[in-house]
Amino acid sequence: MDYDVRSNPGLLKLDLYCRGLRLDDSCFVERDGGRKILRTRAGLGSGLELILPHGLWTNAPVSEPFAKNSPYILHQEDGAYWIRRDDGERISPVELSPRPGWYDRETSTGRPMTRIGTLQGTYLGIYQAKVCEYWTEPVKSNCKFCSVGLNLGVDDAPDQKSISDVMEVVWAAVRESGITYVDFNTGHHSDHGYLDILEPYIREIKKDTGLLIGVQTPPHPDLSRYDRLKQMGVNRVSFCFEIFDRDRFVEVCPGKHREYGLDRYLEAVDYCAKLRKPGSFEPWVSNGEIIAGLEAPESSMAAIDWITEHGGIPTVCVFRPLLGTDYADLAPPKTEEMIPVFRRLYEACMDRDLPIGIAPNIHVSLVLLPEECRWFADKPRRYALKEMKRQAMSKLYSAHFHREREKLLQRAGAAVTG
């Protein structure tokens, strides 16, 4: 593996998650067309959206106290943005992730569009429905790293969003940002109504736009609901159990432990992974999501092994001690401890021929995608043939996706310029 962040953008993406970024006075992010810093989603994204070399999108921590000690400083030099080390050495050119025009607009009911959904990299993320109930119980049992309950009334607020408002934002993001994927996320509802709430939105988006759709909720007690979601055209389901070490799971996620338990999450990952026929090209994946840095790296790697052995694809976030959360005072993980975790992520997915990096135009800023973790492989040549196959599949699927969508949009008489 190349351990030089100047030539390894995967390592730079990881190092920025772990060490943060400082902004030099020369930076005028919004004036220069970048996205303002929004506090969004279930607690892991708070930073500046950037594009690193080789098309790696990222969300670099800038607000948290640990970022003030970062060795990395963002400079603007004659209109171009560079990350420099604090000794002045140029590390890497970067681009600001473009701020879409719709970020400054309202829906026809007068709601700021960013209160309905925001771009995470190149996809549209929507935190749907009321706030997670772990935050509203008399004695809160929220996950300790999470900031969702702090977001009430600010960006991407977790409240009920009407279908027409959501569709307006989806169309704006299709036309102006060229999105291919919408991701819905909810927290815990004691009546398990989260899928009932999401299904009408899913049907509408699928019918009108043909976009890929993902759903991230707690594991529904009736697993046959996932068969139904698949039939409806959902492409991804994601179960965030966060922590694989059982004792640590209880500590970090007391609400999830009380209401579901780790085994329910694992059962859902396994059940949904088996809904995809082995070796098929069905656009359906089951994700198990964990946070590296809140348990031993060995435990994160055991989680990766478990998920991939069961046919799921891991989503591995890097713990970020967000301001205002219960874990605000913890330190982020060390880069060198995270490298083996992300190396395992790539190798486990490749060894098991899992369909990673197939969907078109999905760049994720909040995590290192499994295929991006090839930058950590010690023997990348071992995977050269599989990489060629993976990239060919990606091209084929992308062509198919765009062909099908074009037909659908022509039928609907909708012009897409994104």
Ligand code: SF4
């Ligand atoms: S389940 Fe946990 S991570 Fe998800 S919104 Fe609720 S408190 Fe946050």
